[in-house]
Amino acid sequence: MKRWLLIAGRLIIAGIFLYAGYEKVREPWLQFAISVESFKAVPDSWIQPIARILPWGEVALGLALLTSILTRWFALIATLLLTLFLGVGIRAYALGLIVDCGCFGVGNGGAIDVKWFAEHIAMLSLGLAVTIGEFLMARSPKENAGPGLDRETRLEVASSS
Amino acid sequence: MRFLLVLLPALMFTAQAQTPATSLKKVSDTKVAPASNAVASYKESGSPTAPLTMELYTDYECPACRAFTLEVMPSVIKDYVATGKLRLIHRDFRLPQHQFTKVATRYANAAGEIGKFDLVTHQIFLTQPDWSQNGNVDAAVAKVLAPADMEKVRALVKSDSHLDDTAVRDEAFGTNQDHLNQTPTIVIVAKGKREVIAGGMPYVILKQYLDQKLAQ
Numbered sequence: 001m002k003r004w005l006l007i008a009g010r011l012i013i014a015g016i017f018l019y020a021g022y023e024k025v026r027e028p029w030l031q032f033a034i035s036v037e038s039f040k041a042v043p044d045s046w047i048q049p050i051a052r053i054l055p056w057g058e059v060a061l062g063l064a065l066l067t068s069i070l071t072r073w074f075a076l077i078a079t080l081l082l083t084l085f086l087g088v089g090i091r092a093y094a095l096g097l098i099v100d101c102g103c104f105g106v107g108n109g110g111a112i113d114v115k116w117f118a119e120h121i122a123m124l125s126l127g128l129a130v131t132i133g134e135f136l137m138a139r140s141p142k143e144n145a146g147p148g149l150d151r152e153t154r155l156e157v158a159s160s161s
Numbered sequence: 162m163r164f165l166l167v168l169l170p171a172l173m174f175t176a177q178a179q180t181p182a183t184s185l186k187k188v189s190d191t192k193v194a195p196a197s198n199a200v201a202s203y204k205e206s207g208s209p210t211a212p213l214t215m216e217l218y219t220d221y222e223c224p225a226c227r228a229f230t231l232e233v234m235p236s237v238i239k240d241y242v243a244t245g246k247l248r249l250i251h252r253d254f255r256l257p258q259h260q261f262t263k264v265a266t267r268y269a270n271a272a273g274e275i276g277k278f279d280l281v282t283h284q285i286f287l288t289q290p291d292w293s294q295n296g297n298v299d300a301a302v303a304k305v306l307a308p309a310d311m312e313k314v315r316a317l318v319k320s321d322s323h324l325d326d327t328a329v330r331d332e333a334f335g336t337n338q339d340h341l342n343q344t345p346t347i348v349i350v351a352k353g354k355r356e357v358i359a360g361g362m363p364y365v366i367l368k369q370y371l372d373q374k375l376a377q
Contacts, residue, residue: 028349028356030370037366044365106359 006137009130013078014065016123021058023105029055035102040095041088072134079127086120093117203273206238207248213374214350215247218254218341221265222293227286229345229361236364237371246375251282254344261296268298270324271317272306280305281314349374 024032033051036042042050061081064074085103092099093112101112215237219226241247253270255262265285272281281302285292288301303311317324339348339357346359351374 030358033366034360034362
């Protein structure tokens with residue numbers, strides 16, 4: 001059961017990152033650069049590299065999370081990214097900056113408001129839960145012997161523990 | 162893993178190719194440039210053979226348009242329009258929530274008819290905080306025009322339906338095809354492709370973008 005919940009949580013995060021990245025890569029990079037700049041959090045020379053690389057990074061991370069390879073590490077990276085996004089959002093809000101976060105492309109609920117915080121806290125909570133769950137699961141091999149593995153592997157895992 | 166190998170190139174391909182199909186709900190988009198989109202000539206500047214064209218959609222009562230026009234565009238004009246790299250076309254995109262933008266647009270276009278478009282649009286944006294309170298665009302424009310010119314502008318503003326209809330109708334065509342919903346919005350046309358970018362931006366980023374487009 002725990003295993004299925006973890007898989008579901010990981011797929012949701014994968015979907016979020018895939019959607020966020022896809023919405024940005026289909027726009028000119030200048031569009032996301034405007035959002036990055038509006039946070040006033042990085043030097044001007046960083047804006048173009050961030051605007052060009054981050055969307056593809058989100059797509060890659062989303063795809064990586066879809067696989068069952070190194071899941072806890074990719075979940076950790078996703079959680080750290082979500083923490084970073086929430087952090088810059090809190091900073092922008094505290095400074096009274098008018099920003100369009102551009103999180104899911106232009107015009108998709110970009111303003112930093114209660115809804116934005118609720119969404120990002122929810123995403124971060126899910127990311128944190130999945131990351132902790134994946135690390136705990138990796139430490140207890142018995143839990144790994146779930147229905148996702150074939151019979152031989154389950155027996156092997158069970159006998160080794 | 163095989164799934165990934167198939168999905169990643171497919172995603173990359175659709176990211177480049179799918180935009181026209183999904184553009185109805187999006188502001189930013191890449192499309193083929195229209196065959197023609199008439200605009201009053203006083204709204205054009207720069208070389209017609211420039212490798213890039215920038216269509217600038219603004220609303221005279223929009224504070225972000227004011228900032229973009231007064232702070233960013235002078236550098237764009239100096240570095241790109243005056244050097245033949247960029248053709249600039251101003252387009253009106255009046256936002257319905259702005260009470261006095263229609264009258265400001267009429268004054269700007271009337272000034273364009275007598276060859277004073279740049280001077281008057283600069284003044285309209287400069288004095289936006291004043292006339293946006295009371296709608297007295299006339300007083301703001303009168304400060305920069307000679308009395309004789311001002312009378313011509315007033316006459317045009319009063320009687321010339323062309324100021325609203327022809328110019329704005331042509332621009333509405335662009336507005337619809339680019340699916341605009343905010344100002345300022347720029348459309349960069351390079352090699353027949355239109356890229357729509359919504360929102361104001363500092364010159365330093367826009368410069369990087371234009372340089373990259375010119376280098377392609």
